[in-house]
Amino acid sequence: MPRIDDYIPVAGEGVIEELRLLAERLRGVVIQNVNSTAVGGGVAEILHRLLPLLRELGVDAHWDLIKGGEKFFAVTKKFHNCLHGASTEVTKEEFDHFLEVSEGNIREMSLYGDVLFIHDPQPIVLINKKKELGKKWVWRCHIDFSCPNPQIWEFLKTYVEQYDRVVFSAPAFSRELHTRQVLISPSIDPLSDKNKELPQEQIAKILDGFGIDRTRPIITQISRFDYLKDPAGVVKVYKLVKQRIDCQLVLAGSPATDDPEGEKVFSEIKQMAEGDKDIFLLLLPAGSDIEINALQRGSDVILQKSLREGFGLTVSEGLWKAKPVIASAVGGIPLQITHKYSGILTRTIEGTAYYVRQLLNNPEYGQKLGANGREHVRNNFLITRHLRDYMLLFLSLFNEGDMIYL
Amino acid sequence: MGEPFRFYSRLYLTELTGLKAGDLRGLLGNLKTLPESSIYYHTHRFLQQHHYLSPEPPNDFAYWIRNILQEEEVGERIASVDTIQFTSIEDLRRKFIGIIEDYMERTGKNPDAPEGYEFHFMKAITFVIPTPHYALSLKEFYEIMQRVSVHSIYYHMFEARLRLKRETNDFSNWLEGQLGEKEMAERITRLDPYTHTLEGLRRRILAIAKRRLDAQDR
Numbered sequence: 001m002p003r004i005d006d007y008i009p010v011a012g013e014g015v016i017e018e019l020r021l022l023a024e025r026l027r028g029v030v031i032q033n034v035n036s037t038a039v040g041g042g043v044a045e046i047l048h049r050l051l052p053l054l055r056e057l058g059v060d061a062h063w064d065l066i067k068g069g070e071k072f073f074a075v076t077k078k079f080h081n082c083l084h085g086a087s088t089e090v091t092k093e094e095f096d097h098f099l100e101v102s103e104g105n106i107r108e109m110s111l112y113g114d115v116l117f118i119h120d121p122q123p124i125v126l127i128n129k130k131k132e133l134g135k136k137w138v139w140r141c142h143i144d145f146s147c148p149n150p151q152i153w154e155f156l157k158t159y160v161e162q163y164d165r166v167v168f169s170a171p172a173f174s175r176e177l178h179t180r181q182v183l184i185s186p187s188i189d190p191l192s193d194k195n196k197e198l199p200q201e202q203i204a205k206i207l208d209g210f211g212i213d214r215t216r217p218i219i220t221q222i223s224r225f226d227y228l229k230d231p232a233g234v235v236k237v238y239k240l241v242k243q244r245i246d247c248q249l250v251l252a253g254s255p256a257t258d259d260p261e262g263e264k265v266f267s268e269i270k271q272m273a274e275g276d277k278d279i280f281l282l283l284l285p286a287g288s289d290i291e292i293n294a295l296q297r298g299s300d301v302i303l304q305k306s307l308r309e310g311f312g313l314t315v316s317e318g319l320w321k322a323k324p325v326i327a328s329a330v331g332g333i334p335l336q337i338t339h340k341y342s343g344i345l346t347r348t349i350e351g352t353a354y355y356v357r358q359l360l361n362n363p364e365y366g367q368k369l370g371a372n373g374r375e376h377v378r379n380n381f382l383i384t385r386h387l388r389d390y391m392l393l394f395l396s397l398f399n400e401g402d403m404i405y406l
Numbered sequence: 407m408g409e410p411f412r413f414y415s416r417l418y419l420t421e422l423t424g425l426k427a428g429d430l431r432g433l434l435g436n437l438k439t440l441p442e443s444s445i446y447y448h449t450h451r452f453l454q455q456h457h458y459l460s461p462e463p464p465n466d467f468a469y470w471i472r473n474i475l476q477e478e479e480v481g482e483r484i485a486s487v488d489t490i491q492f493t494s495i496e497d498l499r500r501k502f503i504g505i506i507e508d509y510m511e512r513t514g515k516n517p518d519a520p521e522g523y524e525f526h527f528m529k530a531i532t533f534v535i536p537t538p539h540y541a542l543s544l545k546e547f548y549e550i551m552q553r554v555s556v557h558s559i560y561y562h563m564f565e566a567r568l569r570l571k572r573e574t575n576d577f578s579n580w581l582e583g584q585l586g587e588k589e590m591a592e593r594i595t596r597l598d599p600y601t602h603t604l605e606g607l608r609r610r611i612l613a614i615a616k617r618r619l620d621a622q623d624r
Contacts, residue, residue, distance in 0.1 A: 014555025018415055021535050146522070171526035176420035181422040183528060380455055391417040396531055402443040406535040 001052050002191040009383070010190050011384040019384065022391040023057035025406050031061040031394060032113025037077070038065055039286050042186060042313055043119050043142050049383055050390070059391065062113065066123045068103045071097055074260055076122045079156075082149035084228055084308040090152060099125065111135075113197035113220050115394055121233035124159045135283040136397040139163040142186070144308040144331040145173035164397060169311040170332040171235045182393055185335060187386035188316045188377070193289035195320055198297055206294035210250075210280055217247040217360050222292055222317070224253045225265040225283070230309045230328075235272045235279065237305065240353035242278070245360050249357065252282035252295055255339040296321050301359050305352060306330055316381040317344060319373030324359045326352055336381065411547060411576075413539040413554050416561035418454070418530040419449070424516030425527040429518035430475060433467065434506045436527055442495040444529035446568070449489055449498065451530075453604060454560060464600055467502060470525045475517040476510070480509040489600050495568065533560065544585060544622070549614040556604035563599050563607060575599075575613065590618050 008016050031054070037044050047063055054061040068076070075094045084089060102125035111129055115136045117128055120143065130137055139160055145168060148156075160166055161178045168174055174181050188195050207214055219238060223229040231251055238249040251269065255262045266283060273279040284291055296302060302318035302325045309331030316336055318325040327333045329345040337343035344359070346352045359366040379385075395406065425443060427433040437445070448466040464485060472481030483505045492498045510516060519525070537558060541547035551559075562576035572579065574595050582591035593614050599607055 012555060013553050014415075014558065017537065018555055018557065020419065020534070021415075021537065022417075025535075067620055168422060171422060171528060172522070172524075174424045174526060176424040181424060183420040183422050388417060389419060392417060392531070392533055395533065402441070402529065402531055403535045404531065406533055 002189075004053055004056050006191055007384050008387065010378070011382060015384055015388075019387055019391070022388065022395065022406075023054075023059050024393060026059050026394055029060065029394065029398075030112065031059060031117055032111065032115065033061065033063040033117045033119065034066060034109075034123045034126060035063075036066050036068060036073070042310070043076055044060065046186055046386070049192060050387060053387055054390070057387070059394075060358035064109065066102075066109065066126070068101050068105075068122065070099045070260070073122075075323075075369075076176065077260060079121050079152055080143060081228075082152040083143050085147045085149060087149060090155075095155065098288060099158075102126070103128075115397060118163075121156060124156060127159050127162045130162060132326045136165075137163045138165045138167060138393065138397070139233045140167045140184075142169060142310045143169075143172065144157045144310050145175075146170075146308075146331070159283070165393065167393065170335060171333075181397075184386070184389045184393065185314055185332060185381060186311050187381050187383045188313055188320055189383045190320060194293050195317060196293070198290070198293055202290075203294045203298050206291055207298045210282060210295075212248060212250065212280060212298070214298065216278075217245060217300045218250060218298060219247055219301050219303060219356060220250040220252070220295055221303040221305065222296065222314045223250050223304070223306070224255065225251075225262045225269065227261070227265060228306060229253075230305045230307050231265065231269045232272060233305050233307075233352075235269065235302055235354060236349045237303065237352045237385055238279065241360070244357055247300075247360065248278040248280065248343065250280045250282065250295055250299070252280070252284055252292065254284050254286045254288060292317075293321075296323065299323060300363070301326060301356050302327065303356070305346075305349075306333070309333055312336065313381075315343070316377045320377045320381075322367070322370035323376045324369045325373065326355050326359070336376070337373070338376075341369070409580075410540040410542045411580045411584070413537045413541075413550060413558050414561050415535050415555060415558040417533045417535065417557055418447075419530050419533070421531050423527045423529060425463050426524040427519075427527070427569075428524045429516050430477070430480075430506060430510065431516045433470070434503065434510070437467075437499060437503055437506070440499075440527060441529055443532070444527055445495050445502075445619070447528050447530040450539055450564065453564065453600075454557070466525075470519075474519045474523045474525075477509075477515070477517050480506060483509070486514050487569050489568075490563060490598065493568065493571065532565070534565075539576075544581075544587065544615060548612065548619060551608065551612055551615065556608065559608055559611075561606055587618065590614055 007163050033047055035043050051061050051063055075098045077272055078090055106126060106129055117138050127137055166179050166181045169185055221234045225231060241247055266376045270281055273281055296318055302323050304312050304315050304327035306328050311332035315325050315327050315333055325343040326346055327337055337345055339345040344355045425436055427436055468481050468485035471477050471484055487501055539550045541550050566572045566576045578591035578595045581587040594611060597610055
């Protein structure tokens, strides 16, 4: 694991010094993170990177998991889809099961933090313990919350409003609440296997290993096989581009343990891709970070054609590699891409295909977008900024007002 | 020997107010009632987010009016408000309100944003933190200026003046008051800070200090 000083060449000495100063102000405060999965998905990935650094800085940060069986996660997946606007109804039986498992977690879990930092809806009911415990409670929402299904929102709102702070990833997710809301974007780790520099030979070897032809253009989308990432739309984009340019498509992702839908989506896309040797559907085992890094670095254009997106960190990953990224203007993606400056924002399959062709035919334009994108990520979406925001958030819980002298 | 210069840094957390505007009238209404920290946030955010090259007009209101409402004229008027001339956020607020009211009265227009492109009002929770760096001489000042974070430069150039109501930036104040470097102080005061990026400002201030140090050596 990288040490905090390893980030000085990327982020600057002054930025790291500020992190140390903030951490000093948090001495003696215990931070307890709680979520539902230790592997797969963005939340677990971010916590795995952030926690060791927070601890090295001297912040007493911990991470615990709630328990839940297959049925519980099927319900929370349904919540997830409903929060993303799906119109499915959650049944009374499903709500009851969710509450029953949550009450079990409340009874069994040790909640020892001075700050209880609860991630996403799965553990949200833990707040019922606030009356008894006191302490500071923060709910961190990693999901696109721009137009949640009203049924699920009404249900969750009673819990959300008991927290001391709610953290969203994009401005469009905020709403009028009795709780103060904070904007914190997630981040990428420039020194992780997924984002560190790779030698050309290694990139070549990995692409060759998948049978990808490095002499022809490569379009890539990295994401879980999930309807909300619109892999079917990506295949349609590719088919439109393919009419004019002899290109290849890579769709690659790892399964998450709290996502039971992945297999179904994968087999549907497999059907769509049947008979086309230039479509590479890669179901990578968890931890295939070097492979993902190489696929991104070996690509000519990176797509993130999501229909909904909590934040869309794969966009920052692509930009950090100075690649031209074309992405949907949803969730936190517009924070990462200023259209035609640091990437391309699109809304339709046809529009996306048009820009893919334009970028494949004008690589110098793509390079310019990629270079601007990389600088934007350096200033705003690296893990060092994320560490700073979390420490400021914790400090804000113990200090009132808009102007705080530390 | 005079007082040393203590470098502070300014960090911020973005608070979401939950308020949004879907048209120009909505923007105007909120501009009248928002806390100062929100007006401040939307006119200064770009400085801390684009250190090297800024693709956006210098405030969020102008960006939204031009790019989302597609109202070039009033957008340009809002973008060209010279923030440096204002010594209080309230004056800045009145200026924006005046421009929008005048435009709406004159044209009778109330352009609106497509769904999903509303203006979301935010505000800054500001944290001021002392760094361990002190400068006792111009030479030390020059050395420290090279390595403090841009947030420190921001604090002493922007925060000090507009929010803490000091007459000039902290660097000029100290250079003149403690080191008697009147000319250097004036040169820094005359910089047009809102049209530079923070890294650009650092380079300018370093160049001014270097020239003075070279002259002292001769």
